[in-house]
Amino acid sequence: MSELAITLLRLGFLVLLWIGVFYTLGVLRRDLRAPREARPSIVATPSSVPPAPKRSRSNGKGSRLVVTEGPLSGTVVPMGSGSISIGRAPDSTLVVDDDYASGNHARIYPVDDQWIVEDLNSTNGTWLESTRISRPTVLPTGVPLRIGRTVMQVRK
């Protein structure tokens, strides 16, 4: 076989091998971006209808933390006078089952008449609208707060 053909085969095979690598990476990337809505969530009762009115008044404040996006979408956490912890740790108030959330990701606590959200040094951050918060920040009503794939907001 001619020298040229051998060289072409030699380089052609390397190209083929790398096409294979990039093909694999392409599938990998698509897989990473896949929606995870269908992840198991018997605990969350996903519903697109707005949450039903609260049955009872909880300690004074009467606000609720409503999850609007993510696997727990539709979940409502009543906000009393205590703080709410969010994270993957099983003892969190809101346990998010999310690869992008840390064990103890964030907490929300009341100061005077406001809710304050504080990031507990999480890996991927806590995002208020599109800003990553770096210090305890006021969490106004109706503003989306994102932790991993979970988006939630305070509602009156």
Place this chain on the structure above:
Amino acid sequence: MSAPTASPSTTQAVQPTRRNQELGLLIFAWFVGSAALAIVGIGTGDGLPDRFWLTLGVTAGAGLVAHAVVRSLAPYAEPIMLPTAFLLNLLGLAMIYRLDIAASQRAIENGSPEPTPESLGQLTWTILGIGLLCVILLIVRDHRKLQRYTYISLLLGALLLLMPLFPVIGHTVNGATLWIKIGPFTYQPGELAKIVLTIFMAGYLVTHRDSLANVRRKVLGVSLPRLRDTGPLLAAWVLSLAIMTFEKDLGTSVIFFGLFIAMVYVATQRFGWVVLGAGMFLVGATLLYLVVDHVRVRVEIWLDPFQYANDAGFQIVQSLYGLANGGMFGTGLGQGYPQLVPFASSDFILAAFGEELGLTGIMALLLLYGILVQRGLRTAISCRDVFGRLLASGLAVVFALQVFVVAGGVTKLIPMTGLTTPFLSAGGSALVANWIMIGLLLRISDITRKPSPEGAAEPSASPQRVTPS
């Protein structure tokens, strides 16, 4: 990993199974492997190698069967591990064919009888390995059930590790007592021990990780874990030293100890264990260097291989020459002299690839291993039960460590230890064990990604204090 920027789609999409993408990747992998085999034949000047069509047919069949089994038994498993492993296996097969051709050419030149081709055995082991992958998917329907066998795994693992030392069945090759021999069959039980000991470690750490992570005692102002909690680490250390001393197998002992440290780290998320483990490793390595002869020889070869270029360092020196000969783009499959490195088909197959495919090809191979390990660790991260998480990360770490130790040894980054390269190297024991590991990872990822309600029955995954609307 960065924060997700795209907001998740709000539709309740059905979880894609991604089996078709897997099939696409498998077909492509088979095509690349077949091309490698054909080029080997053309490059060595013999035309298509012996059993070319047989190999093509058999590997295509094996790939399709594996795909069909995954499709029916683990439909939600992630789609990349199987094709990646398949591709590596086929490339290894092509390189072993290539070395067979060189061996038979040399035999003809010397007038000695034709050697038994290694590739035929490797092909058989490939089929057996893929078959065992299917069997694993069939038997292990839920990886969490494996946790029941925690202590049985420990016993089994210890037994497998000690088997080569038993009289009658124990078998020594080139100074390493790693094999058992029953009739004409030889097997390295240590390869299977890797898997069962990973199962044991995962099961053990599920129950003991809290005390490992949290109980500590202050000694001279430094907080250290209690001696009682370091027990398993000490046991792993002693076990590694024992393997190194009695079976003369550096590689396996490095893998075991590294695996144990990595799993304790994953379980406790405390870096202190890694520091402690690295310290113990250094102490152990120094001890062995001073006491055990063959360890000292390995280290001295590593420090200055060219001084021993004609005896003990011959292998590593030839490997370095081979890599240099390959350069950036390699000599082309079938065009180099990889057969000059002793054990080119097993321990030094990466050097053979480095010579014939060059740095470009080696990079692709390492990237494929990186993808494999990433998929394993990814499976571990998304797994909801602690046992599965530990098992998956342990299996991924075994692949990663093995590649590191082999690639490091071949390129003289670290002392040569003599391990097989996962999926590439000739050697049935390792190949079969690697396919079993892929089977377990596929099972864990299937359970993790399956959108079934009972999958979430883990207490840790349920927000107990949440009031659903």
